[in-house]
Amino acid sequence: MAKKMTMADIAELSGVGKSTVSRFFNGGYVKQETKEKIQKVIKEYNYMPNTFARLKAKQSNLIGVIVPTLNSKITGRVVTSIDRYLREKNYTTLIQSSDHDIDQELENIQRLLQLNVDGILISSIAITQDHKELFQEIQIPVVVLAQEYDEGISIVDDDYRAGKHMGTYIGKAGHRKVGYIGVYETDEAVGIRRKQGVLDGLQECGITDPIVGKSDYSFIGGQKVAREILEKAPDLDAIICATDRLAFGAYKILHEAGKRIPDDVSVVGFGGYDESTLLTPELTTLKFDSYGMGYFGAETILKMIQKKRVSKRQVVDYTFIEGKSVKKNKGDAK
Amino acid sequence: MAKKMTMADIAELSGVGKSTVSRFFNGGYVKQETKEKIQKVIKEYNYMPNTFARLKAKQSNLIGVIVPTLNSKITGRVVTSIDRYLREKNYTTLIQSSDHDIDQELENIQRLLQLNVDGILISSIAITQDHKELFQEIQIPVVVLAQEYDEGISIVDDDYRAGKHMGTYIGKAGHRKVGYIGVYETDEAVGIRRKQGVLDGLQECGITDPIVGKSDYSFIGGQKVAREILEKAPDLDAIICATDRLAFGAYKILHEAGKRIPDDVSVVGFGGYDESTLLTPELTTLKFDSYGMGYFGAETILKMIQKKRVSKRQVVDYTFIEGKSVKKNKGDAK
DNA sequence: CTGAAAGCGCTTACAG
DNA sequence: CTGAAAGCGCTTACAG
Numbered sequence A, B: 001m002a003k004k005m006t007m008a009d010i011a012e013l014s015g016v017g018k019s020t021v022s023r024f025f026n027g028g029y030v031k032q033e034t035k036e037k038i039q040k041v042i043k044e045y046n047y048m049p050n051t052f053a054r055l056k057a058k059q060s061n062l063i064g065v066i067v068p069t070l071n072s073k074i075t076g077r078v079v080t081s082i083d084r085y086l087r088e089k090n091y092t093t094l095i096q097s098s099d100h101d102i103d104q105e106l107e108n109i110q111r112l113l114q115l116n117v118d119g120i121l122i123s124s125i126a127i128t129q130d131h132k133e134l135f136q137e138i139q140i141p142v143v144v145l146a147q148e149y150d151e152g153i154s155i156v157d158d159d160y161r162a163g164k165h166m167g168t169y170i171g172k173a174g175h176r177k178v179g180y181i182g183v184y185e186t187d188e189a190v191g192i193r194r195k196q197g198v199l200d201g202l203q204e205c206g207i208t209d210p211i212v213g214k215s216d217y218s219f220i221g222g223q224k225v226a227r228e229i230l231e232k233a234p235d236l237d238a239i240i241c242a243t244d245r246l247a248f249g250a251y252k253i254l255h256e257a258g259k260r261i262p263d264d265v266s267v268v269g270f271g272g273y274d275e276s277t278l279l280t281p282e283l284t285t286l287k288f289d290s291y292g293m294g295y296f297g298a299e300t301i302l303k304m305i306q307k308k309r310v311s312k313r314q315v316v317d318y319t320f321i322e323g324k325s326v327k328k329n330k331g332d333a334k
Numbered sequence C, D: 001c002t003g004a005a006a007g008c009g010c011t012t013a014c015a016g
Helices: A007-015 A018-026 A032-045 A071-087 A102-114 A129-137 A159-172 A188-206 A219-231 A244-256 A276-278 A290-305 B007-014 B018-026 B032-045 B073-088 B101-115 B129-139 B159-172 B189-205 B219-232 B245-258 B274-278 B291-307
Strands: A062-067 A092-097 A117-123 A142-145 A153-156 A178-181 A212-215 A239-242 A267-268 A285-288 A313-318 A319-322 B062-067 B092-097 B119-122 B144-147 B153-157 B178-183 B211-215 B238-241 B266-268 B285-288 B313-316 B320-321
Touching: A007 A018, A007 B007, A018 A032, A032 B144, A062 A102, A062 A219, A062 B007, A071 A092, A071 A290, A071 A313, A071 B092, A092 B073, A092 B092, A102 A129, A102 B219, A102 B245, A117 A290, A117 B129, A117 B219, A129 B119, A129 B144, A129 B178, A153 A159, A153 A285, A153 A290, A159 A188, A159 A239, A159 A319, A178 A188, A178 A244, A188 A212, A188 A290, A219 A239, A239 A244, A244 A267, A267 B189, A276 B245, A285 B129, A290 A313, A290 B101, A290 B274, A290 B291, B007 B153, B062 B073, B073 B092, B073 B291, B092 B101, B092 B119, B101 B119, B129 B320, B144 B159, B144 B266, B144 B285, B144 B291, B153 B291, B159 B285, B159 B320, B178 B189, B211 B219, B219 B245, B238 B245, B245 B266, B291 B313
Parallel strands: A062 A092, A062 A117, A117 A142, A142 A153, A153 A313, A178 A212, A178 A239, A239 A267, B062 B092, B062 B119, B119 B144, B144 B153, B153 B313, B178 B211, B178 B238, B238 B266
Antiparallel strands: A285 A319, B285 B320
């Protein structure tokens, strides 16, 4: 409507002081009768307080969320879950993407600070020294998602245990010659812990010489490393892929190489994208509870804002999803 | 570091007035020498102006982006592209997701207004009367993405022409009994225009009785409608799916029904997700230029903010991607 | 339960 | 090219 109402206008129109209108919006003491008068005027003029003028307010009710990319299913789920929780509690989620660029990520933190967010949830590409310094300076709560962060609060997937689960699963199914397509170690969660879990799981089953490769997160990357592994070990039994997307790449390469899944080579991934079920055969994978991660992240940041006690690290569970990409009794069959 | 520097502090420390510091940040006239003095203090204290205190500023350099969901590849691409463009121009992108809920979408618009954004890019689920009224009231530029908006500025995919392309492609390949899995008509772009293009394209080739179904956007929905179509027309030649995801569903159902793709039934989609190449056989699809849409959207909103002339509607192109899911000479083969 | 007053940290004419 | 002053639209003790 019309120009731009201010709180002073509303106060005048309702015949009260503007402090009272302010209190009305911020849940202070206002008599029922007064409330109604104000309410009426607000409705009529469709008034909304200008968030930007809350200079003196302690809280902005804004929470910043920084994600490494917007092009990911998982990220989408986590953020959706955060937003649902926060919106419910009357907070506004401000999403920033770092587009896989560390400098941009640091810049995002700065921008959110400038916007006076009450807290930041960050799913970082990698926590560098710069991050740590920045987090030290910051006066507001920070929750790190999907990466362990010893100096602070984090919500993490159970990468090690999940990796081990997959490792032993493949091992127990009787595979002997196993390949692993991992990711770079700058990603501690996936690149280090998940991998360690897989290797430990395999080792428990007596598989001590897996062929390990490293890739970026792309479909193309998965293909490239799958090809390399296949060259090194033409007698490959199974490939464990650090993400489903990499498994997609492996499928393609195995297909091209004339290898049948799972009869010649078993394949497993991590992720549990919807798409995994469309592969032929359906991919056996493991799905982390992304919605849970978002939920706990949001819950935790609000608790911190309210100065409540929170645990240093919360571990989110996973679900094993059995597809048809693993040969069960590999050993016996031979 | 320490507490919280203000512009006044910086002014004092640099021995200048705070108006000068303000000008320094906003590109006003400041002598080189003075600039350097200020620069030095800023560096030392790691100072950043508080965006929230810019009450009197005309511009916030904030652009709001509203998307229907964060769980979509396409959306991810569009937003990534917008953010890249805007960041380059020193604007901050504020992303809000409507989670496929109209009320939430309206609420998002309000929230962005409260945050004093300079403009809004909205990829709406559907433009309702409420939207139109809201857009009227709003004093800032609005660009609608992916939906036509006669009362304002929009960037759209060339849905009709793309649909027609697919329709004639399937028709010319000699298919006779064709199914179409569409989406609900609340989505004008996909639900109406894309479909009309497909139907017109088919008709041109003499196919006047396609079996048309409607679905939501989900994998499950695609399966459901594919099943229905198959029941109505067991002698089906081809299925055209309004999105790749729906095509994924169709693949699954055809697979279960023992139909071979493309020998028994050809399948095509729209979308061009990376994943489409992992289907066996690879899906023939059509990819809209999502990065282009983001780019033009961002460019346009900035032009509008600068009161420059912009065209009412910009149409983004597509690329046809030939997979192996269509039988070329269906007619001849029989 | 309510209002007057001071103040939040910036920006913006304005005068110099 | 620069600074003093007024003002942006709210919030917050404070006194009542």
